[in-house]
Amino acid sequence: MESAASREKKDHPKPAKLGREVQARLGQQLRAMYDEVVNQGVPTRFTSLLSQLDGEGNKDKH
Amino acid sequence: MAMDESVRKAVLSAVPSLRAFAISLCGNVDRADDLVQETLVRALANIDSFQPGTNMSAWLFTILRNHFRSEYRKRRREVEDSEGHYAETLKTQPEQHGQVEFREFREALAHLPADQREALILVGASGFSYEEAAHICGCAVGTIKSRVNRARTRLAELLAIDSADEFGPDEQTRAVLAGGRD
Helix, strand or coil, X not given: CCCHHHHHHHHCCCCCCCCHHHHHHXXXXXXXXXXXXXXXXXXXXXXXHHHHHHHHHHHHXX | CCCCHHHHHHHHHHHHHHHHHHHHHHCCHHHHHHHHHHHHHHHHHCHHHCCCCCCHHHHHHHHHHHHHHHHHHXXXXXXXXXXXXXHHHHHHCCCCCCCXXXXXXXXXXXXXXXXXXXXXXXXXXXXXXXXXXXHHHCCCHHHHHHHHHHHHHHHHHHCCCCCHHHCCCCHHHHHHHCCCCC
16 A cells, blocks of 8 residues: 555655654654753763863872 | 863763664664763763753764764664664564553654654754754754654554554553653
8 A cells, every 4th residue: 555655755756845743743752852862961981081181180280 | 171060060961861762763772872982981071062051962963963873873884674673673682671552653754764853853852943953964954843843743644643643552652651650
């Protein structure tokens, strides 16, 4: 069976303008996926790294 | 060079978003964290080239993106089909902590050309303006706009969304979108 997407492609060789609702849905999903990682915060690996880099920097200076 | 406290804070506060961006670029959490680490080392080694008062987050994203691109070009000799390779990467590590519910979406995202994927993430998820995204990717604002549009159209096709009602059969996804995070 022909999918709606492929029908769309045939009728409109150029990308069709997406409806506002569809865009909003895509945006929500994208942000939810992204925020899931963002909400994990800063892993200790990176706070340690910054402290370590900072320490090295201080050594250079003095 | 001793790190200024405000620099340290600005760098740390960018880390969560840098990780999310890195994961979207390389499709692998461990590799993404290495990428973020390499980015921070580079950034702090060149902190003098950061202009105070400008956007620290955008500066770090630029470094990460350029570093990823140059590393990636090296690896590309072995793997010509970047799109397929990215999709494979996702398949080989199916369910990393907490990412199960976005699998369908991630897989669709994986089928976008890298240029479109990064533009869409920067504008649609990281919250950068078209101008900032253009600066990060080193291209024209119009190019970013067209990449974002093409990315959205392709995603909608891949996910076969014709209307909001048809967005995915997955109840868990609906629950997440409705605001329930657990």
